[in-house]
Amino acid sequence: MRKSALAAVAAVPLLLAGALVAIAGYGTGSSDKPELSVSGAYMPRPAMDDMAAAYFTVKNDGDSTDQLTKVTTPLSRDVTLHTTDGSRMQHAEKLDVPAKGSLSLAHGGSHLMLGKLDHLPKVGEKIEFTLHFATSAPVRIQVPVEDASYRPKD
Numbered sequence: 001m002r003k004s005a006l007a008a009v010a011a012v013p014l015l016l017a018g019a020l021v022a023i024a025g026y027g028t029g030s031s032d033k034p035e036l037s038v039s040g041a042y043m044p045r046p047a048m049d050d051m052a053a054a055y056f057t058v059k060n061d062g063d064s065t066d067q068l069t070k071v072t073t074p075l076s077r078d079v080t081l082h083t084t085d086g087s088r089m090q091h092a093e094k095l096d097v098p099a100k101g102s103l104s105l106a107h108g109g110s111h112l113m114l115g116k117l118d119h120l121p122k123v124g125e126k127i128e129f130t131l132h133f134a135t136s137a138p139v140r141i142q143v144p145v146e147d148a149s150y151r152p153k154d
Helices: 002-024
Strands: 036-044 051-060 066-072 078-085 088-092 095-097 101-105 111-115 126-133 139-146
Touching: 036 126, 051 066, 051 126, 051 139, 066 078, 095 101
Parallel strands: 036 139
Antiparallel strands: 036 051, 051 101, 051 111, 066 095, 066 126, 078 088, 078 111, 126 139
């Protein structure tokens, strides 16, 4: 009986250390990481057979900023991120997804450009994209091809 009492007393510091770790939020999946979701994705039907654009919104409900660093798709090996300032389009290495905020890729603003298309997508077709981030796991999305005049409703 005496050995079991000593073992119980020896275990108390370990239990207290475990409780302090849990209280501090270490290893508990706390929300100090980005929490990403994607919505509103679409691609206007390309007017040319060698170039297209795509748009979507990445929402971040987490407490930490992330960055969209790359996008891949079987439709094109040449996908680049762009920003628009006035009428000037500029290549971007990465786009910020702010904590408790969103990154909007929209007509007239930041967007994806696809060059050297594998084929000319048709309205109604869904194109798979994989979004790669600085810290979060990649996110796969299906992007519907819409009529060139399509604009999402807010």
